[in-house]
Amino acid sequence: MNWTTPQEVRKVIGLGADDVSDEDLDYYIGKAQKELLDQLCVFEYEDKLVGNIDGVNITFNTHYAPIADRNFDLVVNTLDVEVYKWGHYGLMDTKSTVPISTVYPDKGIIVLGSAPGNTIEVVTATYYSFPRQLILDRLPTVTALLAGYHYIRSEVLLLPQQWFHGSYRFIRGTPAEDILLEYYRNLDILLGREHRKVTPDDPTFLRDV
Secondary structure, three states, X not given: OOOOOHHHHHHXXXXXXXXXXXXXXXXXXXXXXXXXXXXXXXXXXEEEOEOOOOOOOOEEEXXXXXXXXXOOOOOOOHHHXXXXXXXXXXXXXXXXXXXXXEEEOOOOEEEEOOOOOOOOOEEEEEEEEOOOXXXXXXXXXXXXXXXXXXXXXXXXXXXXXXXXXOOEEEEOOHHHHHHHHHHHHHHHHHOOOOOOOOOOOOOOOOOOO
């Protein structure tokens, strides 16, 4: 699964299926996804979960939320989290995997498939988190723009100053810069940043004109 599709990337770069294959674009989509995961998310390694370890309780809380989509399927569920129980924390031979029943990503709540017994010292989870709530419906667009930017930089800019392909004309430097600016604009929207329209002051001349 991917955060975006080759067709969406083609819309960004202005090429058709005959010009660039799905396979080629899947490489750049993968590159963009990994870059965005590192840029947007924090890797939480062995976060000690909050909850009673008594052989009955199966509901635990993470310290960080929202939990992020780390496998790029645009859904946060049990596949995005790993949970372990430790007989003695730090001793690897006492560590074992705990099945997960449900994840409530916005609240950082994890419901386990079975309750850890009271002989367990600690329950940990490894996952990615978003530092804040994001407007995730923008994620496919942002991913497509970043993938398109990487494609243009790697493939098109190796060509001469001007490159003609059918009715398309590329001028070296311009496509990548335009796509990158659009990427940052959509990234700001995804992050929920405010946009302000600024009206510049009248120019001040150093001499009379």
